[in-house]
Amino acid sequence: xxxxIAIAKKELAAFFKSPTAAIVLVVxxxxxxxxxxxxIGERKEASLHExxxxxxxxxxxxxxxLTMGVFSEEKRSGTMEFLMTTxxxxxxxxxxxxxxxxxxxxxxxxxxxxxxxxxxFFGSPDRLAMLSGYVGLWLEGALFIAIGxxxxxxxxxxxxxxxxxxxILFTLYFSTVFTKSLSGSSEDLLAALTTASHSQNFAVGLIxxxxxxxxxxGIVACIFLARVHIENRALE
Amino acid sequence: MIDSTSMIxxxxxxxxxxxxxxxxxxxxxxxxGEIVGLLGHNGAGKTTLMRILTSYLPATSGEVLIGGKDVxxxxxxxxxxxxxxxxxxxxxxxxxxxxxxxxxARLKDAPAADVDRVLAECDLADxxxxxxxxxxxxxxxxxxxxxxxxxxxxLLILDEPTSGLDPVQVRQVRKLITNxxxxxxxxxxxxxxxxIEHMAQRVxxxxxxxxxxxxxxxxxxxxxxxxxxxxxxxxxxxxxAVRKIRDLRLPGVETIEVRKLQQSLESVFIKLxx
Ligand SMILES: Nc1ncnc2c1ncn2[C@@H]1O[C@H](COP(=O)(O)OP(=O)(O)OP(=O)(O)O)[C@@H](O)[C@H]1O
Ligand SMILES: [Mg+2]
Numbered sequence: 001x002x003x004x005i006a007i008a009k010k011e012l013a014a015f016f017k018s019p020t021a022a023i024v025l026v027v028x029x030x031x032x033x034x035x036x037x038x039x040i041g042e043r044k045e046a047s048l049h050e051x052x053x054x055x056x057x058x059x060x061x062x063x064x065x066l067t068m069g070v071f072s073e074e075k076r077s078g079t080m081e082f083l084m085t086t087x088x089x090x091x092x093x094x095x096x097x098x099x100x101x102x103x104x105x106x107x108x109x110x111x112x113x114x115x116x117x118x119x120x121f122f123g124s125p126d127r128l129a130m131l132s133g134y135v136g137l138w139l140e141g142a143l144f145i146a147i148g149x150x151x152x153x154x155x156x157x158x159x160x161x162x163x164x165x166x167x168i169l170f171t172l173y174f175s176t177v178f179t180k181s182l183s184g185s186s187e188d189l190l191a192a193l194t195t196a197s198h199s200q201n202f203a204v205g206l207i208x209x210x211x212x213x214x215x216x217x218g219i220v221a222c223i224f225l226a227r228v229h230i231e232n233r234a235l236e
Numbered sequence: 237m238i239d240s241t242s243m244i245x246x247x248x249x250x251x252x253x254x255x256x257x258x259x260x261x262x263x264x265x266x267x268x269g270e271i272v273g274l275l276g277h278n279g280a281g282k283t284t285l286m287r288i289l290t291s292y293l294p295a296t297s298g299e300v301l302i303g304g305k306d307v308x309x310x311x312x313x314x315x316x317x318x319x320x321x322x323x324x325x326x327x328x329x330x331x332x333x334x335x336x337x338x339x340x341a342r343l344k345d346a347p348a349a350d351v352d353r354v355l356a357e358c359d360l361a362d363x364x365x366x367x368x369x370x371x372x373x374x375x376x377x378x379x380x381x382x383x384x385x386x387x388x389x390x391l392l393i394l395d396e397p398t399s400g401l402d403p404v405q406v407r408q409v410r411k412l413i414t415n416x417x418x419x420x421x422x423x424x425x426x427x428x429x430x431x432i433e434h435m436a437q438r439v440x441x442x443x444x445x446x447x448x449x450x451x452x453x454x455x456x457x458x459x460x461x462x463x464x465x466x467x468x469x470x471x472x473x474x475x476x477a478v479r480k481i482r483d484l485r486l487p488g489v490e491t492i493e494v495r496k497l498q499q500s501l502e503s504v505f506i507k508l509x510x
Contacts, residue, residue, distance in 0.1 A: 086343040087316040
């Protein structure tokens with residue numbers, strides 16, 4: 001547990017020193033603010049529902065950039081050899097790195113919490129929907145991060161890692177579009193796999209065991225696969 | 237040698253990369269407290285062998301025991317015994333030296349106070365707050381050595397510890413290694429024999445993946461056959477003395493000459509820099 005915390009802390013500190021992460025943070029928050037202003041100003045409705053949708057869409061683009069270097073850079077620079085010859089288990093390494101990235105993502109999300117008092121000031125927002133919306137968004141981000149980590153564990157190249165995770169996230173997010181051309185059980189399956197069908201519920205105040213399981217199982221599966229992969233990489 | 241007393245025991249070790257056999261049926265044992273040099277040209281298989289010993293790479297076949305424990309089956313226990321300096325010093329360019337060593341200490345279950353000890357031992361105290369990316373190559377190498385000696389490991393595996401260092405630093409590394417507490421086993425690789433002089437007691441020579449010699453450094457340097465020299469040091473002009481020795485007509489003596497004492501380039505360099 002100590003080592004997981006040590007790795008997570010180091011990862012988090014690295015984000016704050018990284019120019020890429022800083023740019024992502026500033027650009028994303030600025031964009032969120034603009035959308036918040038536009039959406040709330042136009043609709044005159046004290047709800048973050050639409051804003052959440054925009055954020056979710058943004059995550060597809062920013063999370064691959066945040067996670068691309070997590071393993072690939074260690075492999076490229078040779079520090080992976082150091083990490084993997086210390087008495088640290090691969091599980092500790094992967095979980096530590098996941099928590100580090102999640103920490104940075106949480107900081108980003110935390111900044112957007114200021115939207116809440118603004119809404120309270122101008123109207124009477126549905127508090128429960130807002131809370132569950134945040135929970136859903138955070139879980140979605142966590143799943144995206146786990147996918148990004150998995151992609152990063154596959155390669156020494158940050159660029160390839162970013163493209164792979166972007167491709168997966170894009171498919172996961174937009175696959176509902178294809179469900180229309182399918183029918184019966186394959187449609188149900190695809191609908192169950194796509195993130196949209198799960199994030200919707202959170203946005204309207206519903207936290208269901210199915211949706212929770214979806215995100216948690218996805219996160220655990222990706223972390224497990226990333227672990228297997230860094231283990232096998234040494235076998236190459 | 238009995239198995240359980242060996243620090244390193246390697247038996248019929250083979251490692252292939254596709255068609256290339258980087259390590260080819262290697263067997264040897266190293267006893268606790270021995271300082272052994274692994275000598276070989278570029279591409280001989282030194283790094284591959286060390287990576288297997290540290291459990292980073294699995295072997296294709298063969299057996300490796302570190303302190304009696306199998307590197308594959310008991311990988312964590314083995315890693316706990318080893319301090320390892322990989323060929324490319326493993327450094328995070330954005331971290332400062334102290335933070336990196338503190339991080340390494342936590343991963344290695346070393347007490348936090350150990351960081352100050354290794355900073356001092358590797359002469360890094362002044363660089364402790366510098367960012368690693370801005371350090372010179374030699375300093376980076378020292379940081380790499382510093383992380384290897386954290387937690388005072390029983391076995392040190394150093395892949396070309398002196399590469400990129402200037403002669404003064406080479407001496408410091410030498411001192412560092414010879415000053416390690418008793419019973420510390422050290423395996424270090426190099427492709428320059430002279431670099432491990434005064435350090436290693438024993439040398440393993442590896443060529444194309446095979447161990448072609450396993451001898452004490454003395455035997456290796458003197459060789460089994462060849463000429464012998466008698467060295468007589470004199471003050472002032474030696475001509476007179478030479479004439480007298482020549483007159484003795486000693487049996488087996490071929491030439492007698494007077495030479496100015498040559499200093500090694502290394503010691504000249506060090507003197508100039510003092
Ligand atoms: N990841 C790899 N994939 C394929 N072949 C490799 C790999 N690593 C090493 N080799 C090959 O294995 C052989 C031994 O390489 P190794 O790095 O162990 O040599 P070395 O003795 O450490 O050389 P150097 O003095 O240059 O560091 C070489 O022929 C090398 O090309
Ligand atoms: Mg090498």
